Amino acid sequence: MSEERARTINTLREIAQALESDQSTKATEILGTVGPEAENGRPSVAQLTYVALESLDDWYAKHGLNGRVRVAQRDVPRTIRNITPAIEALATKGRALRSTPSLLQRNPGQAVAGAGAFVVTAAVRALAEQQDTDFDAKLNELLPEQEVSEPPAPVTPAQPATEDAPPVAEVVEEVPAAVVEEVVDVVDEAAEPVQPDGDDPQVRYTAILETRFMAGVKEFAQWMGDGHAVTGTGLPKRADIKDVAATIGIDAEGVAKKPEAVEPVASDLDLNVPAEAHPTRYATSAQAIPELMAFWTTMQETGQAQVTSTKIQPGANAAAFEFEDIEQLDAAENLVATYVAQTLSYDADDAAAKQTAQFIVNGDSADGVLIPRLRQLEAMDLIDLADGKPSIPAALQPAVTKGASQVAK
Template structure:
């Protein structure tokens, strides 16, 4: 389960509060005073201010952290210049929320990249040649954020717009987009100046550690590819000698192991993976898992395990190879008891016969309402430019899935905190009518809408909604496609769980999403006590908000409450778990 991204991290809320407490204290908010009468609006204002100050500290890299950020940008730039964007992406995948001795934190990488982009694109001799730079097609995950980043950098305002960029695009897109734009800028400057890339990168990324990039001398037949081949052969030769000298610690024939390693290296080269870099090892592991038959994969993993130990013993970057070795440790440990309990529960659900599942799934609100939606759509209906129901249609479409809502030009004032807390504990169908300015303010509606689109039941154009290629797959029990229904369920769960990451700003959002995931895992294995939900202090607010998200799933029929405890019905347990895994992957990618 951990390899799938389902991870519970205890104490995250306390860590954040410890970091924010001094900044809140400056605003007169003492979270440690049990007798303090804290006004919720004042607390929100103070949290916004403290979060802005906190983010400024997180995104500002100085000293060793800045050197690490520049070195990482240099590695990415080298890979882009060599045309190996896959390697650039793998380097970015090694960036974690917290800095390590080898890499900066994601926030530090983003902050450093934005500072460079502001400086290069808005002033000085680099401004004119970079004015012709367009957003590279190879940006991948960073492509959504790149146009905004580039436009703001040309005004010198990318770094100053950090908070709005984070809200609009998320940390993953910003990290990838800003770093790859830095790389594209360095490559463009080298081409403009007709200068050796290595020399130019040394100039524009000062203080960065020299990377593995090797430039060939002009006219030389021995370019980077030839140099890499020689280096690879040297490693193979040294590994062979190491095996001979450590026969007591390893098993098997040296010659056979070298043959296996050479085959792995050849395959890795074809896939654009450098097997001799620790940052590439996860990709190498995944390659073996994907391409090798089981018996060959086991043999290949044994050889790679020996190779990692060889590099740990002989390479200067021992820490990097120790991190690579964690792949074997995680594989050997397997799933813990809690994860095994969840997997057992899902396996039991998968043994349920399709004919037993079909009538149960057909009765789910998000499934049964599909026919009514398609009747409303007819041939087509107009939608907003954002791809959502128009304000005048919100009440009609939301009512189909049991949500009482109305689109309005001006929202009424929020209710008081006690009333709000009581409201959050009720099923969605029993709550008072919600007044919204946009359908995107209704998570249940947009999760259903997105799930139907992903499953092909509806089709969205820039201005209209119409029936999709799988429109008839959910309209009756006889016609029901369980594959389409399961896809809708999984996407619905993932959208409900992760929507706070994209609709709400602040440091408290991630622990709320983490708490929601933990509670759904509990609900998949009732009475298991997999995760003990906190019941006092500020964590109780997280618990309350997680309960609120589970109530959204209850409306869809994906969760039932028994004695106020959530239970995922057996018939939908498998697609709900897939939705949790999808949400966990999003959470990990947005953890910056």
């Protein structure tokens, strides 16, 4: 075994062990030491990506992992959260490694490497549970520790976040084009990167699957399972608000006592301010969080889920939305359109909802628009906001425009 591969395996092991022991900060610090070039006893981004995705393809093929691997989105750094479901779905088809060019077209190289490491950890955990053994024993079997001539340099603990320095878990550096080329060079040359043609059905479908929104849909399906108990009024139970909200990137928690009002963050008041992290939203009921209710309603309206008198369960149209299921394009676009319409209109003033929808579709005046709803769509990768103006990624135009137009009428 080469020195480079040995270093890569050891680094992947360190990240997995940190994540398994609930040391996510340490894991992201280790990821932060992996750069464009192999140095200080650490592999390059390209090397870490290759070994992680190669391992996943192999394990899925040999051990029947389909449907068993669960990456809890609330535990994943925001910057790589939408990539983990894509990698997991590709691995089920044995195509994670060969699809690296497509992944790199839409994401920084370090983000792809980090997402691969998170899915590797989840896969080892799933295999350990499947075979009734402990995590470290399974890790030692799948990725045994390697001898290397140069031990890695000590990881420098992250400094506390300040206004000028975001938390390490949210930092993912852009990787030079040379690194992207290095990763692509080691994968199957037959792999064809997705062309940025917004009219191509495959491109449209892939673009939807790679959004943070679709990551949330898949995480919600994992939470729901075959059925999950709900309140008598068909809502998430108070204890479940945190998990359900986390599927769509909302930090919330159910509480018994009505919380005091909290001042909104600056980016919810001014579109020219870059999106900021929100403080935890405390609520006695899911109904107090309209963005969450918009998602909950969407899942039912599209048949992805249905609520009975006691539980929420997969609906008549429940779909896995795998990467190769191009026939699911219409369902995927309808899901996005419904979510956009619900997010803009749920428990909102009709005039304000209409103005916000027209702002998305036609670039109308921003006066009176519902900025928090726009921020939610931005967080789900369905629209972009720059210099106070919205834009829709080309491949998402049909779905997002359809949803916004329903409200803009």
